[in-house]
Amino acid sequence: MPTTNTPFVLYVYRCTVCGNAGTLHLPESAPEVTTACSACGAEVRVEWDGGVELTTNEPE
Numbered sequence: 052m053p054t055t056n057t058p059f060v061l062y063v064y065r066c067t068v069c070g071n072a073g074t075l076h077l078p079e080s081a082p083e084v085t086t087a088c089s090a091c092g093a094e095v096r097v098e099w100d101g102g103v104e105l106t107t108n109e110p111e
Contacts, residue, residue: 061100068093074100 058079061084064086065072075097084097 061101062097064088064095064097066091066093066095 059076060076060079062077062081062084063072064075066088069088069091071088073089073095075084075086077084077097086093086097087093088095
């Protein structure tokens with residue numbers, strides 16, 4: 052399985068329709084993203100949370 056060195060960051064959203072809060076892990080360079088609320092399906096815009104970064108380690 053190929054690995055990537057692209058850092059992933061935590062993106063968050065709060066649905067304006069039902070108030071549900073959700074998270075996504077996306078590449079740091081992801082453009083402005085919209086997705087469906089996991090609770091009601093309404094379209095939401097995700098925002099970078101800042102301070103949280105996920106990295107992958109190469110297998111030894």
